[in-house]
Amino acid sequence: MILLIILFPASIAAAQPAQIGRISLGLNAGLTRLVLEADRPLAASLSNAPGGLELELRLENAVLALGAPQILAAGVIERLDSPASGGSLRLTLLDTAVVDRAFLLPPQGEQRHRLVIDLLPADPAAFVSAFASPVVLPLTLVPVAPAATRQAKGDNRKLIVLDPGHGGHDPGAISASGRYEKALTLGVAQALAKKLRATGRYRVVLTRERDVAVKLLDRVEFARKREADLFLSIHADSLAADRATRGASVYTRAEDATDREAEALALRENRADQLADGGNEAELDDVVAILLDLASRDTARLSRRFAGLLTSALAEQKLPLRRNGLRAANFRVLGAPDIPSALLELGYLSNPAEEAVLFSETGRNQLAEAVAEAIDRFFGAASTP
Numbered sequence: 001m002i003l004l005i006i007l008f009p010a011s012i013a014a015a016q017p018a019q020i021g022r023i024s025l026g027l028n029a030g031l032t033r034l035v036l037e038a039d040r041p042l043a044a045s046l047s048n049a050p051g052g053l054e055l056e057l058r059l060e061n062a063v064l065a066l067g068a069p070q071i072l073a074a075g076v077i078e079r080l081d082s083p084a085s086g087g088s089l090r091l092t093l094l095d096t097a098v099v100d101r102a103f104l105l106p107p108q109g110e111q112r113h114r115l116v117i118d119l120l121p122a123d124p125a126a127f128v129s130a131f132a133s134p135v136v137l138p139l140t141l142v143p144v145a146p147a148a149t150r151q152a153k154g155d156n157r158k159l160i161v162l163d164p165g166h167g168g169h170d171p172g173a174i175s176a177s178g179r180y181e182k183a184l185t186l187g188v189a190q191a192l193a194k195k196l197r198a199t200g201r202y203r204v205v206l207t208r209e210r211d212v213a214v215k216l217l218d219r220v221e222f223a224r225k226r227e228a229d230l231f232l233s234i235h236a237d238s239l240a241a242d243r244a245t246r247g248a249s250v251y252t253r254a255e256d257a258t259d260r261e262a263e264a265l266a267l268r269e270n271r272a273d274q275l276a277d278g279g280n281e282a283e284l285d286d287v288v289a290i291l292l293d294l295a296s297r298d299t300a301r302l303s304r305r306f307a308g309l310l311t312s313a314l315a316e317q318k319l320p321l322r323r324n325g326l327r328a329a330n331f332r333v334l335g336a337p338d339i340p341s342a343l344l345e346l347g348y349l350s351n352p353a354e355e356a357v358l359f360s361e362t363g364r365n366q367l368a369e370a371v372a373e374a375i376d377r378f379f380g381a382a383s384t385p
């Protein structure tokens with residue numbers, strides 16, 4: 001991999017300059033993402049420019065095939081423009097920052113080769129030392145943190161990200177007696193976090209600890225930024241037309257839903273974003289979608305494996321499961337290409353008996369017990385398959 005990075009600029013050096021036809025900026029979870037799109041893979045370096053809060057992005061054998069200088073603003077980037085001579089771009093920053101990730105994406109659909117650069121706000125000292133010598137881009141060829149980075153952080157325990165669905169002005173499903181899905185999901189996630197932390201085997205973080213709205217892709221980025229080992233989104237369903245339906249289901253992500261009910265559920269859950277606060281994530285959404293296509297088969301396989309272990313553990317706890325309790329649909333929140341992810345629908349708030357159980361301490365603990373068991377099995381901490 002490292003050899004390839006070094007060879008990249010050399011291998012295109014003799015060729016015609018790459019034509020950069022599109023530049024976009026996106027924002028998510030505190031990261032500012034700059035994407036340069038060209039007809040061939042780009043190589044570049046980023047270094048301090050004399051202006052203090054300015055960086056020069058020097059492109060290797062590439063020219064801008066764009067008309068006017070690009071002036072954009074987002075996140076830590078105040079403006080981005082191109083000096084008269086092609087081959088470099090000037091980034092004027094609002095705040096000191098460092099390069100968090102920088103990677104190449106191959107052509108996908110209408111999009112061509114992309115160089116993706118993520119900037120993360122940092123203190124002035126970190127900024128100065130980060131760019132003391134030019135930062136060669138891309139940093140990696142694939143947008144996945146190498147194992148070495150994880151080890152360097154000192155705590156090798158698996159990191160579990162629990163994602164309590166909905167929050168803030170998005171209540172999620174509403175029960176027969178008027179209780180909210182957002183409260184149930186947070187309560188179950190907190191009980192589960194407590195149980196997992198008590199084993200001493202895991203680090204556990206929640207995408208929200210309070211009653212606040214969080215966008216779906218921010219939940220995904222939250223887990224990716226922390227290099228989570230497992231992502232579990234927790235929800236509950238409601239079926240106004242049929243108060244008798246009950247039981248849990250476990251979902252993984254697939255472009256094509258396994259059935260119409262799963263497809264309709266994913267549409268409902270994906271709608272949460274329309275209720276969350278506004279913000280410009282269109283660009284990023286696009287990039288995340290492409291990243292998803294790059295997902296290793298391994299991640300998909302591991303997600304299905306975890307989902308299978310979870311349905312078994314729920315059944316063993318004598319918790320009610322839907323028939324076909326293991327399904328797939330296109331849930332945006334399961335969009336991390338490099339983290340095994342599943343979505344647990346705890347049950348039906350439209351069923352008064354199930355609502356009572358789900359909101360009880362006993363019910364919550366039983367669910368937490370089952371999920372913790374499945375996590376133990378997934379990471380090999382328990383002997384039973």
Ligand SMILES: [Zn+2]
Pocket residue numbers: 165166172173181234235236269
């Ligand atoms: Zn939900």
